[in-house]
Each structure stands twice: as C-alpha cells, then as structure tokens.
Amino acid sequence: MDQAPARERPVTLNVPDHPAITRPDREAADAVDTVHAADARDALPHGRAEPGGLVAAYVTGPCAAVVARWAGERGITSGAVSASSLALAGLAAVWFSAGARGGLVAGAPLLAASLVLGQAGAGLARRANPFALRPDAVLDRVGELAVYAGLAAGAAAPGQSAWWLAVGAAALLSVRHTVSASYAAGRHARRPSRRGRSRRGGVARRAAESLRLPFGERFALIALTAALTDARLTFAALLAWGSAAAALTLGVRVARSPAA
Known part of the structure; x- marks a missing residue:
C-alpha cells in the first residue's frame, strides 16, 4: 500500500481554548473585584491595594467592570x-x-469617576501580573493627597484655613496604611488566606470593611460632604471616622492576638 510521504501528511493541532485568549474582555472584567474587594482585612503587602467595602464592591464595582471590559477589548493598558x-x-x-x-x-x-477608573485600572494590573508591585496603589495615594490639598486651598480662600486639618487627615492616613501593611505582612506569613466563603459572608465582611473607612468609602465621603457642606466639615468627618476606625481596628487586633 502506498503511503504519502511524511512531509505531505496533514498535521492537526489540538489546542484547547484558553479563557485568557478567547475572552480577554471577560478576564479583565472578572479581575476588577479581586483588588478593592480582596479576601483580606487591611492593606496588603507588596504594593497591593487595600481591600474594599460596600462602595468598591457594589457601587463602583459594576461601573469599573464595564470600564475594564471596554479597555480590555481595545488593548488599553492598566497604566x-x-x-x-x-x-x-x-x-x-x-x-x-x-x-x-x-x-x-x-x-x-x-472624584467619583476617578474612583471608578482607579478600581478598573487596579483590576487590569492584577490580572496582568498578580504578584508584581502595582503602581496604581501609589497613584491612588497621590490622587487622594492632591484632593486634600485642593480642599484645604479652597477653604483658605474665604479666610478659613483648613491646612492643619488636611495635614492631620494625611498623617492619620499614612499611619493607618503603615500599620496595616505591617500587620498584613505578618499575618500572611503566618497563615494562608481562606477561600470559598459564601456570598452572604462576603457581604458581611465588606460591610465590616466599610466601617474601617477604606479607599472607596473615603472618596465617597469626600465627594458627598464636599458637595453638600464645605472642606472643613469634610476633613472633620475624615478625622472623626478615621480615628474611630483606627481604634476599632486596633481593638480587634489586640483581641485576636495570640497573647490575648
């Protein structure tokens, strides 16, 4: 029986479909919730963004998913x-x-649109490289400090200086981020994160995170109080809620510490 030469035989490649290739837009959209609604309680090490509360998960999250899908379809980078x-x-x-x-x-x-874009960019960055140092977290901090400066400058225009309030809010934010990052680094070194929790438990955790005044809640608080009141009351709300959240966080950590 004659056989065709090896070079003339047809070659069939059986390559399974891969979601990262066939559905880049879906991958980008699914990545949005993994950053600001991460399975952790505080700022994460290695430059990751802090976890999100109800605002990041259920208010800006759907909008960020649409933006991430649109950006993924057009090849727009997370940066x-x-x-x-x-x-x-x-x-x-x-x-x-x-x-x-x-x-x-x-x-x-x-400010609300900035929050949506920041969440979408963070999701795209995490999908591209989950373990890399992410500059979007740094950009979030820079943008927030710029907003503090703008509010303080606006309050100084009528003769009511609010720079000391802005400095206090920025200092409180920096201390919270530093302490949270150190605590999270030690906790992740001691034990892996738990997965597979129910949706009901996820809502409860995000509600608890909202009480800690994460990034989404801070921007929502700034936008609402600035639009309805003035800069001084905005800083007063940030300082009051931020201080209460820091005290709550410290109390929970002391209660959960091994020595407790």
Whole structure:
C-alpha cells in the first residue's frame, strides 16, 4: 500500500481554548473585584491595594467592570487607566481649590469617576501580573493627597484655613496604611488566606470593611460632604471616622492576638 510521504501528511493541532485568549474582555472584567474587594482585612503587602467595602464592591464595582471590559477589548493598558484616574482626581482637586459652591459640586462627580477608573485600572494590573508591585496603589495615594490639598486651598480662600486639618487627615492616613501593611505582612506569613466563603459572608465582611473607612468609602465621603457642606466639615468627618476606625481596628487586633 502506498503511503504519502511524511512531509505531505496533514498535521492537526489540538489546542484547547484558553479563557485568557478567547475572552480577554471577560478576564479583565472578572479581575476588577479581586483588588478593592480582596479576601483580606487591611492593606496588603507588596504594593497591593487595600481591600474594599460596600462602595468598591457594589457601587463602583459594576461601573469599573464595564470600564475594564471596554479597555480590555481595545488593548488599553492598566497604566493608562490608572493615569486617567489620577488626572481626574487632579481635576477634582482643582475644582475644590476654587472654594466656591459650584467648584465643590463640580469636583464631586470627577472624584467619583476617578474612583471608578482607579478600581478598573487596579483590576487590569492584577490580572496582568498578580504578584508584581502595582503602581496604581501609589497613584491612588497621590490622587487622594492632591484632593486634600485642593480642599484645604479652597477653604483658605474665604479666610478659613483648613491646612492643619488636611495635614492631620494625611498623617492619620499614612499611619493607618503603615500599620496595616505591617500587620498584613505578618499575618500572611503566618497563615494562608481562606477561600470559598459564601456570598452572604462576603457581604458581611465588606460591610465590616466599610466601617474601617477604606479607599472607596473615603472618596465617597469626600465627594458627598464636599458637595453638600464645605472642606472643613469634610476633613472633620475624615478625622472623626478615621480615628474611630483606627481604634476599632486596633481593638480587634489586640483581641485576636495570640497573647490575648
């Protein structure tokens, strides 16, 4: 029986479908909830963003998923999305610095849009490399500090200085991030994170996270209080809620410590 030469035989490659290849938009959208709604309680080590509460999971999360899907379909990088988030936060700070009611109201939706883009960019970055140092967390901090400066500058325009309030809010935020990162690093070194929790438990955990005033809740608080009141009351709310959250967090950690 004649056989065709080996070079003329047809070759069939059986390559299974891979979701990262066939559905990049779905992969990008699914990655959004893994950053600001991570399975942890505090700021994570290695430059990861802090976990999210109810705002990040159920308010800005669906919008961020749409943005991430749209960016993934068009090949837009996470860095570009995060840079757009920082730019919007800067524009919000400029409007806040005017000190007028119109500027405070105009800056609020810009700040909300910045939060959505930041969450989408963080999700895209985590999908690209879950273990890499992520610059989007740094950009979030820069944008937040710029907003503090804008609010303080706007409050100083009518002659009511709020710079000491802004410095206090920024200092409290820095201390909380430093302590949380150190605690999270030690906790992750001691034990792995637990998976497979129910949706009901996830809602309860995110509600508890909201009480700790994470990134999404801070931006929502700033946007609402700035639009409805003024910068001084915004900083007062940040300091009061942030201090209470720090005390609550410290109490929970002391109660859960091995020596307790």
